[in-house]
Amino acid sequence: KQEVTQIPAALSVPEGENLVLNCSFTDSAIYNLQWFRQDPGKGLTSLLLIQSSQREQTSGRLNASLDKSSGRSTLYIAASQPGDSATYLCAVLADRGSTLGRLYFGRGTQLTVWP
Amino acid sequence: ETGVTQTPRHLVMGMTNKKSLKCEQHLGHNAMYWYKQSAKKPLELMFVYSLEERVENNSVPSRFSPECPNSSHLFLHLHTLQPEDSALYLCASSRGTGTYNEQFFGPGTRLTVL
Numbered sequence: 266k267q268e269v270t271q272i273p274a275a276l277s278v279p280e281g282e283n284l285v286l287n288c289s290f291t292d293s294a295i296y297n298l299q300w301f302r303q304d305p306g307k308g309l310t311s312l313l314l315i316q317s318s319q320r321e322q323t324s325g326r327l328n329a330s331l332d333k334s335s336g337r338s339t340l341y342i343a344a345s346q347p348g349d350s351a352t353y354l355c356a357v358l359a360d361r362g363s364t365l366g367r368l369y370f371g372r373g374t375q376l377t378v379w380p
Numbered sequence: 381e382t383g384v385t386q387t388p389r390h391l392v393m394g395m396t397n398k399k400s401l402k403c404e405q406h407l408g409h410n411a412m413y414w415y416k417q418s419a420k421k422p423l424e425l426m427f428v429y430s431l432e433e434r435v436e437n438n439s440v441p442s443r444f445s446p447e448c449p450n451s452s453h454l455f456l457h458l459h460t461l462q463p464e465d466s467a468l469y470l471c472a473s474s475r476g477t478g479t480y481n482e483q484f485f486g487p488g489t490r491l492t493v494l
Contacts, residue, residue: 269422299482308382308470309485354423367436368483370423 267292267359271371278378284342286374288355293336300329300340301354303373309354313340345378352376383407384486386471392492393461401456401489403471409484411477412454414446417488418467429454430477461493 268291278284288298297316301309313322313329315338321330328341342349352373359367384405393399405412414426428436429448443465445457454471468488474481 301485306488306490308384308386308487309472310382311482311484314482356423367425372422 267295267357267369269355269357269369269371271353271355271374273374274372275375276377278345278376280346280378280380282345282378284345284376286340286342286353286355286376288338288340288371290336290338290357290369292359293333294359295333296358298329298331298338299356299358299368300327300338301356303352303354305351312353342376345376347378347380349378350376382484382486384471384473384484386469386486386489388489389487390490390492392494393458394494395461395463397461398457398459400458401469401471401491403454403456403486405452405454405471405473405484405486407473407475407484409473409475410451411474411481412448412451413472413474413483414454414456415470415472415485416467417470418464423470427456428477435477458491461491463493466491466493 270289272287299314300312303309315322315331326343331338352375354373355371356368387402411430413428417423425438426440427446432448443460447455470488471486472483474483
């Protein structure tokens, strides 16, 4: 069974710092990997999606990398801001030998950026 | 706004009550999903509907009963729930269920079972 682990579970930093959030998965047979953001009491917002054939994706101050063979992904946040405070979730779309993909989620990293 | 709405946003119910959660997507998608997010576990897939047919039931207890009357609406009917069923229930939709279809999530319903 696919398991997704995120480290650290929580992170508190001052504004302006560059951050790295880590995600690892046990089965490298994936179709893609997504990073989501979840604000308290709200749903998930997709940040970046990396297909299994890609190495990285960038959106603004966010950069996500994928090393499928080693089962790892990192989310890099440049010049962090208080508005970045949220829980960041990593999810992999697993290959189960059928056309139906299934997302497996990590528990998330709770990020607090203080002014 | 992701184009996926859920009602109610908060629900408190007793173990003997019957209630329903509603999800609606305005994206023209053909697949819809129910997920459960509890404090003790990662976000878990419960059900998947594709073109109004249930294509996956992830070993969910029968006290949860999904319904998909059309491709835009998804319901989760609840009856005789347990306190451990208290969680955030999230709905999502995607264009299809294939491997390159990105899922879009609603804001969730926070359920508390007393």
